[in-house]
Amino acid sequence: MNYLVHNIKYLRRKHHWTQQQLADELAVKRALIGSYEEGRATPKIPVLQRLAALLESTIDRLLDTPLETQQPQNKPLPRVLPIVVDQNNEELIPIVPVKASAGYLNGFADPEYVEALPRFYMPIPELSRTATYRVFQIRGDSMLPIAPDSYVFCEYISELNEMKEGQPYLLITKEEGLVYKRVFFKAGNRLLLKSDNAAYESYSIEMGQVLELWKAIGVLSFELPKPETSEAAHISAVLNEVKEEIRKLRKV
Structure with missing residues (x-):
């Protein structure tokens, strides 16, 4: 149809x-x-x-x-999000490193646990002062080209219907804990989770499995770009020579 x-x-x-x-x-x-x-x-x-x-x-x-x-129902995720503020009542951004990701599934709703996480304040225009953010370090190659051990900046999403299909999200789920995937809607109140790395198969979960939802908005990585390989450099040089020859022929 x-x-x-x-x-x-x-x-x-x-x-x-x-x-x-x-x-x-x-x-x-x-x-x-x-x-x-x-x-x-x-x-x-x-x-x-x-x-x-x-x-x-x-x-x-x-x-x-x-x-x-x-589309998911317009209802909030079932909990209150604990936050951390400084002495000036400015909201701080907690960091969830890889070593803490397993414990986050049990402690994400505990204000004392969240307060014990490393945290910082970043006064840049890309981060709204009215939104809540968290930084998650991810490991593995399922989301390449994002490098393993990168830090993903995320904005809290309080309602499932705020999700935009095909965008990357970090989800806290009952069965798998912390996962970083692109999200697509499926029938029967299910979500399709897809990796950018085609070597990993997509899979679906029930919306009720989602405990916490974060929209990925940026990445901090300490893996610097690698120099061109000799083969890539050779191809680049050949292409430049061809372009130069074409330019000379046009002048003639």
Whole structure:
């Protein structure tokens, strides 16, 4: 079944856009948006591509998946998040190093445990003073090109429906503890967790398994870029020579 008609209308309203605003974003006439939503016209492939990118989805999902029925319920995760503040009442950012990740599953709801974690304050514009952040150190190569032992800066998400499909999140789950994956919605109140490293298989979990949810917003790594290999350097040199020859031929 083609769900495009329902999905366009649902996602437009979810983003609080008028038909004219969506038309402006897609560079089409407003009347066409009405035709799409009523099933009287079908977007051409370039418009579908822009639409999928704008709505943070894929063409396949827009066509084949009833997105409205797969969205998580608008309810908070079942707990109060403990935070740490300094003497000026500025919220500090706790760090969860790899060696503490196993204990975090048992202590994440304990204010004394969270307060005992290393913490710092970072007054930069990219971090809102109204949001709550935490830094998690991750190990393993499932999320390459993010290097193992990198520190991932995360913003706390209090409601499941705040998630954006296909974005990376750090989840605290009942069965696996701390996991860092890209999240996709599935039917039956389930989430599909996918690694960026194709060598790792995707898997799904029930939404009720999620104890804590953090949106990844940045990475701190102490692994510096490696120099080009001799083979890569040779290829680069050859390409530069070809470009130079083309430039000379154009002048002639």
